[in-house]
Amino acid sequence: MKYSNQTRILVAVDSIVFGFDGSEYKLLLIQRGFAPEKEKWSLMGGFLQPEESLDEAAKRILKQLTGLQDIYLEELKSFSRPNRDPIERVIAVTYVALIDIKKYQQQINDDFHARWFPMKELPQLIFDHQEMVEIALNKLRYKAAFHPILFELLPDKFTLPQLQNMYEGLYNTKFDKRNFTRKVLSTNLLNKENDKDKLNSKKGAFYYSLDEKQYKDTLLSIQNFIPLTEING
């Protein structure tokens, strides 16, 4: 038994994968393997299969194309303009992924054909993928202002200057170091380690790591139409 007189449509999943290498933001792209637009640069995409949800499809595709697993992934929005794909109608549901570039660099380069592009030097993308990236970047800026999601882009151990660089890069601005440090530390998200990163300065900067429990709690809370105590509890 089926629904009659209704049109069935191809459903694709496309993931906007952001990374940060310590100094700049990058986007992971792949050369499309089939026509049309074969060999052109594309987001990490594929078709939804019969027995999987969209979340599962996004994970599967990311793994197939890059080997990446256990990655931060969140639905962004759907794209459904009737002629967005010239071959036949395809609606795309997009996801945003955040990863620590260095953690997987070897793997991505060696085994797959995905490549990181600096956000300021993106190639032409297929279909409406450019628009997807712009919307994803705006959402990342929005969300990161309220939730500590950018930590997904950092290695397990990172320094305060690295953290500040990452925030400054996203908003294209400079913050006062003292104020930034105070604000970040006041969240209790960070545990200070005993060792220092000596690669980037003579003095060396102490490493910090995420307090995982605090992180999970803080991810859901927010920081104003409503007294904040009502929202954050």
Added chain:
Amino acid sequence: MKYSNQTRILVAVDSIVFGFDGSEYKLLLIQRGFAPEKEKWSLMGGFLQPEESLDEAAKRILKQLTGLQDIYLEELKSFSRPNRDPIERVIAVTYVALIDIKKYQQQINDDFHARWFPMKELPQLIFDHQEMVEIALNKLRYKAAFHPILFELLPDKFTLPQLQNMYEGLYNTKFDKRNFTRKVLSTNLLNKENDKDKLNSKKGAFYYSLDEKQYKDTLLSIQNFIPLTEING
């Protein structure tokens, strides 16, 4: 020319339509017109048609089922569990709509079979519609804390007590009247009218209306990992 070896899937649009009648929040539901679950209560839903985008489908379906037009509509998320519909696979993209109940009450009751249910007295809903409503409500609470979207629920002229009731209802709490008034007026969103609402009190409360220009600007701004000046400009 088509993509080969791929499964095409039915795509539905379901809209969670919230209203506020001055004292409580309500949800607009309709009795499903076809099997399965015929006559059961459902969100405003329908299938995506070949020549329309999802946004257009959401608008069309809302108009067909309720006569409503020019309504606040925003994509929520997709729902794609393989067996969410017992007949055949259907993925659903959901939208949230906000409307002033009174403005359309007559129209909805007379010409259509949609009905408003108080949020605390919802009937059983088909499929995963209950989950959709919960997620939509959470998102509304989240977004309304930063953006003045709840004004969509109010008539063109409203009083400060009505406005406060609406906010208190959503967060299930009480605010201090002086602080709330000060905060709302400091946004410059409101223009004071010369007449009063005399229905709800002896003294009468002055009407206010939205400053449309200010409203459009404020909708996009937000109000804390990042100094707010960076975001709001």
Added chain:
DNA sequence: AATTATTAGTGTAATATATACATTTAATAT
């Protein structure tokens, strides 16, 4: 006409948060 009841409307002081701003410290290189 006077009294009562009801809800609207308003200000101030205390606290918390955010911002602006410059010097000292640790380590390496010369």
Added chain:
DNA sequence: ATATTAAATGTATATATTACACTAATAATT
């Protein structure tokens, strides 16, 4: 020993948020 570089740190001011209670306007009642 000195110079260089970047990390680390504190205080004063401004702004925003919160807590709190009385007066004003009107309709209903006597």
